[in-house]
Amino acid sequence: MKIAIIGQGYVGLTIAAVAGEFYSVVGLDRNARVVDQLNKGVSHIEGVENSTLQKWIKEGRYRATAEESEISDAGIVIIAVPTPLNAARQPDMNFIDAACKTIGKNLSQSALVINESTSFPGTLRNFIKPAIEKYSHMNIDHEYAISPERVDPGRGDFNQKNTPRIFAGLTPEASTRTREFYSKFCDQLVEVSSPEVAEAAKLFENTFRQVNIALVNEFAQITNALGISVYETLDAANTKPYGFMKFTPSAGVGGHCIPVDPTYLAAVAEDNGAPATFIRRANEVNLEMSEYIVDRVQSDNNGTLQGKSVLVVGVAYKPNVADVRETAAELVIKHLRDRGAVVSWHDDVVGSWYGEISAPLSGADIAVVVTKHDDVKVQEILDSAPYVFDTTGKVPGAKGL
């Protein structure tokens, strides 16, 4: 059977790579450069090997395309497009809507449509199904299911096979077909009673992380005010064998998920008259962390950053990936520049960003470590400036949270 995956980014390409073993996969993406590279067997996503893509391409099991009509005869269509926030920091459903338009206008036979994009409860039932029906001029009924993606790009221990997958269909038939699809490459499937439960579970998973990260970020400010080590205190608390889970402080949260998904939950909560106070406040605490860090750096440097050369070490949102979406480094750099510092950044995994390129790891007045990739040596960081402030807890000998 042919499957079509709309969006060939972190989620869509990861699914394409595992599904290629069992299906003929068409990966649709509106980015022509990505399509071109993928058809040459070059992956842009950590965890998807070029060799896998090349194998599927050679065996005729994978093709990337920007041509929407190529999805017309797919038996399964997976939606894996972005669900960001708009300028007003509200859910931006434009990408999902565009994917629905593509499906509605091009799918010429009855198929199973599975949404893997993260969105608010009710998206499958009240947004995706009606949108596809609205755009379709063909009188075809599709089956609909949700299976929110849990992939953590760059992670070695958990993958598509050993990460349990939540799913629910709009009908029993959709559920059966969805189970059949994922059971080919996932060991544990968790069927829930409605798409809304699956959608809400995904949002709560990421909100749980967002709130706990905010809590530990606030706690780092408390321990600093008390003159004790946040890391030693957390390690001590973590000796409790139950009822505690350790999170560590940082410059903030980044990536497509933790800074964004909780706002989808907050928006749907408030639309339904329920409070979302923790979520809103946690978001603020995480965003404020960058300014707190710059305050600490400034006060350690005679109260001024004017004219000082500051090297931000690591601008990816987490170690060992090139992803800079919503990275906390952006706000750290903004606050440093607002206070007159001359800022450059070092991150050879990212390479170039906003028209700037990674600077050498040396020669600054001040270094601020936002993300530490594994291949960046601690000693090189310590030697890069006479004053080093570490927000990661991975640079012993530096000042830090």
Ligand SMILES: NC(=O)c1ccc[n+]([C@@H]2O[C@H](COP(=O)([O-])OP(=O)(O)OC[C@H]3O[C@@H](n4cnc5c(N)ncnc54)[C@H](O)[C@@H]3O)[C@@H](O)[C@H]2O)c1
């Ligand atoms: N990145 C993660 O770690 C992760 C984890 C779990 C869930 N998710 C969720 O999965 C969804 C996708 O995220 P992602 O990280 O894969 O995004 P991404 O930006 O890496 O990839 C999305 C791709 O979709 C393409 N695209 C956008 N609109 C399109 C359209 N109408 N037709 C064809 N292609 C289109 C883009 O060009 C891009 O290549 C989001 O809802 C996200 O929240 C992401």
